[in-house]
Amino acid sequence: MAGRAQGSSRALLAALLAPALLTLLVSPARGRGGRDHGDWDEATVMSLLPPREDAARVARFVTHICSWGALATISTMEAVRGWPFADVLSLSDGPPGVGSGVPYFYLSPLQISVSNLQENPHATLTLSLAETIYCRKNGFDPQNPLCVHIMLSGTVTKVNETEVNIAKHSLFTRHPAMKTWPASHNWFFAKLNITNIWVLDYFGGPKIVTPEEYYNVTFQ
Numbered sequence: 001m002a003g004r005a006q007g008s009s010r011a012l013l014a015a016l017l018a019p020a021l022l023t024l025l026v027s028p029a030r031g032r033g034g035r036d037h038g039d040w041d042e043a044t045v046m047s048l049l050p051p052r053e054d055a056a057r058v059a060r061f062v063t064h065i066c067s068w069g070a071l072a073t074i075s076t077m078e079a080v081r082g083w084p085f086a087d088v089l090s091l092s093d094g095p096p097g098v099g100s101g102v103p104y105f106y107l108s109p110l111q112i113s114v115s116n117l118q119e120n121p122h123a124t125l126t127l128s129l130a131e132t133i134y135c136r137k138n139g140f141d142p143q144n145p146l147c148v149h150i151m152l153s154g155t156v157t158k159v160n161e162t163e164v165n166i167a168k169h170s171l172f173t174r175h176p177a178m179k180t181w182p183a184s185h186n187w188f189f190a191k192l193n194i195t196n197i198w199v200l201d202y203f204g205g206p207k208i209v210t211p212e213e214y215y216n217v218t219f220q
């Protein structure tokens with residue numbers, strides 16, 4: 001990762017940001033436009049975006065801020081068999097302020113993505129700050145790397161009995177509507193087991209972050 005030489009100034013920034021993160025990440029604006037999930041206000045996102053040279057921290061920040069993303073899978077539908085196929089999925093890596101970095105999903109076998117994943121569990125999840133007011137306020141087009149976006153590749157797996165409670169709490173606090181989704185759809189909890197990470201947060205191409213670096217980040 002670039003920017004190791006600036007470790008001390010980064011540590012200082014991180015220390016300065018930590019209390020702000022704790023205070024602000026626990027209070028996303030709610031209810032605006034009738035939305036009932038992570039509708040982060042502009043000030044929160046703008047003030048808390050980590051220094052761009054710390055790509056692992058930026059990736060964790062984006063994962064936590066995003067409430068949904070596009071998951072690309074390999075299609076099993078006859079017309080486009082074997083082609084990449086992306087769908088929008090709601091997700092959460094934890095309640096506001098306590099992101100784990102693990103993207104959890106609430107899925108149904110009736111979903112196209114799930115049919116695809118049953119044949120090939122490999123997937124890439126794209127998350128972008130374009131879903132917050134941050135990019136619009138700064139005039140960053142979604143394709144502009146300054147409108148930070150990340151790609152997370154890996155395999156989508158059902159979570160085990162122990163992890164179900166964590167997944168459920170993570171998702172239901174950020175997506176209360178999920179509690180009332182029809183039981184007949186056989187919803188289950190799943191997660192992306194991340195193996196590769198790309199961060200697009202500045203010009204000059206994507207930065208590569210390892211899962212070890214990504215999960216090593218703490219916001220305390």
Ligand SMILES: *[C@@H]1O[C@H](CO)[C@@H](O)[C@H](O)[C@H]1NC(C)=O
Pocket residue numbers: 160161162163
């Ligand atoms: C459940 O999954 C978690 C996270 O992957 C793992 O740490 C734990 O050992 C698993 N528990 C069982 C009983 O398999």
Ligand SMILES: *[C@@H]1O[C@H](CO)[C@@H](O)[C@H](O)[C@H]1NC(C)=O
Pocket residue numbers: 155157193194195
């Ligand atoms: C996650 O991916 C790693 C690397 O491919 C693999 O070793 C591990 O078993 C996977 N974990 C789960 C829960 O699928």
Ligand SMILES: *[C@@H]1O[C@H](CO)[C@@H](O)[C@H](O)[C@H]1NC(C)=O
Pocket residue numbers: 212213214216217
């Ligand atoms: C994990 O974080 C510590 C403390 O910030 C750092 O010294 C170490 O290099 C990090 N390890 C990885 C693999 O990122």
